[in-house]
Amino acid sequence: MIDPQPTCSAIGRPVLTANLLSWYADIKRDLPWRDSCDLYGIWVSEIMLQQTTVQTVVPFWQRFMERFPTVQALAAAAETDVLALWSGLGYYSRARNLHAAARVVVHQWEGEMPSSREQWQSLPGIGPYASGAIASIGLLERVPAVDANARRVLARLAVAQPAEFAGLNPAQQQKMIDDLGADWVPADSPGDWNQALMELGALLCGARRAHCPECPVRNHCHAWQGQWVEQVPPPKTPTAAVPVWVGQLLVTWRDRILLVPPASPPVPGSFPGRKTLRADFGKLHPGLWGLPMTPWLAGHQTPPWQSEAWRSWLDLPEKLWPSSAAFRVAGHFRHGITKYRMRVEVLQLDLDPRQEMPARWVESETGSNRIPKAKQGLFFAPRSARPPVSKLTDKGLHFQEDTGV
DNA sequence: CATACGTGGGC
DNA sequence: TGCCCAAGTAT
Structure with a gap:
């Protein structure tokens, strides 16, 4: 017997747990979500x-819970409204799945929340991690919630033969x-254990750096x-980044900005010599209104802007459309979606605030970012x-480079 | 099993 | 600056 020690083992597990x-x-x-036991x-x-940091989530969670305080409120909402509240948080399928799952709970289960991990996992958007987290924290069920943090910590704690493990x-x-x-979850405080x-992993045992002297x-x-x-x-082998150029048009009118519906196609235009990497936006940011964009073009270089293409595509009344001199480049920023590294260039056009717009393009609830669906x-x-892929905030545009507006 | 899916922050 | 990472899931 050359190597009697197993690849994985615990060193004094009861003490470790304590x-x-x-x-x-x-x-x-x-x-804030630790303040109550609200499932x-x-x-x-x-x-x-x-896939989102705690710091980013806190304000989104507070706004969301204020607007949709119960599963009934969420189920009763229009998907558009749910997405509007999610806008800026990313991974929007999470919001659509959450909304669909709330409707299952309310309409098929009479508002009764799942009472086991297995039931939770049957809902859309809830996988092995989330079901374990919810069941262990909210139901005190003895089940694991193993995310990337926990995997890293467990591996460092338990792998006794790293060479063998690497094989x-x-x-x-x-x-x-x-x-x-799964084996290590204690029966008496599974939720605290999983969160611990x-x-x-988040505070001390980081992927790049570990603060071992402070580790309990x-x-x-x-x-x-x-x-x-x-x-x-071991470090993951990164997929090769693909450089992309995208143009956006920011049309302002009074205190408003122009958005186009979900799945709107890119602004047509010919870009000779440039390979189009993506022209089908049907599955991009589903359900969300956004700024009008060009197709995704290979490379970071800026092609000639085609202001006439924008006008005819948007089909605003001609009398509202200013001369091409009114266009100006507001700035640019970088944005990544999966393997694509995009340089997004923003062209701005300010419409005459004295002009009136048809009411169907304007009306909305005051003070919210709700967008009618029709x-x-x-x-x-x-x-x-x-809108997604933008640097718009309440204070205007924020670019990393150039001077914003 | 690989890929798609957003965005913000750290180093 | 550019890369890597972050409380994953669906297809």
């Missing part, structure tokens, strides 16, 4: 927190860690004892609207 829970009780951040609030937070394929590695995660693993469980950690903390998990072709939304 130390980690004690540390978590001391340092845990005061987050619905926990659910919303877990969906928002997917496994990624799926085997993940299964080993996930099994461990994640909190440790370093004495139970194989990686600390073996000095290989930053070698697990508008024809375009809509003048309040400045508080926050």
Whole structure:
């Protein structure tokens, strides 16, 4: 027997559990969804927190809970309104799935929230992680909630033979860690345990850097004892970035901005010598109104702007359309969607505020960024609207480079 | 199993 | 500045 030590093991697990829970009780951040045991609030937070930092989520969660305080309120809302509140948070399918799931709970289950992890996972948008998180935190069910943080922490704690571990394929590695995660959940405080693993990963046991001297469980950690903390998990092989150029048109009128409906096609135009990487926007930002955009063109170079193409595409009345001299480049910024690294150039056009617009392009609830769903072709939304892929804020445009407006 | 899906912040 | 990362899920 050459190597009697298993690839994975725990060093003094009962003490490890006590130390980690004690540390978590001391340092845990005061987050609004931790103030109550409201299953619905926990659910919303877990969906928002997917791939999104706590700091970003907090204000979105507060606005969302104020507008949709119960699952009934959410189910009764129009999808457009849900998306408007989600706008700016990203990964919009989360919002559509959350809304669809709320309707299942209210209309098929008589408003009764799921009472087990298995039931939670049957809802759209709820996978292995979220179901475990909600069930362990909200229902005190003894189930794991293993996210990227927890996987990293568990791997560092438990992998005793890193070379052997590295020899496994990624799926085997993940299964080993996930099994461990399921096995280690204590029966008496599963939610705190799961959150403690994640909190440790977020605050001390980072992917790039670990603060081992401050770690409450370093004495139970194989990686600390073996000095290989930053070698697990191994760095991912990045997919090659593809440079993209996109043009946007920002049309302002009084205190409003022009938006086009979900799935609007790009502004037609010919860009000789430039390869079009994406002209079908049907699945891009589904359900969300946005700024009119050109197709995605390969490379970062700016092609000639075609202001006449914009006018005819938008089909605003000619008398409202100023001369091409009114166009100006407002600025540019960078934006990434999956492997695409986009340079987004914004052309601005300010319409004459003395002119009137047809009411169907303007009306909306005052002070909200609600956008009616049945508008024809375009809509003048309040400045508080926050369309995706934009640097629009309540205070105007914010560019990293150039001077904004 | 690989890919698509957003955005903001850290280093 | 440019890259990497963040409380994943659906297809």
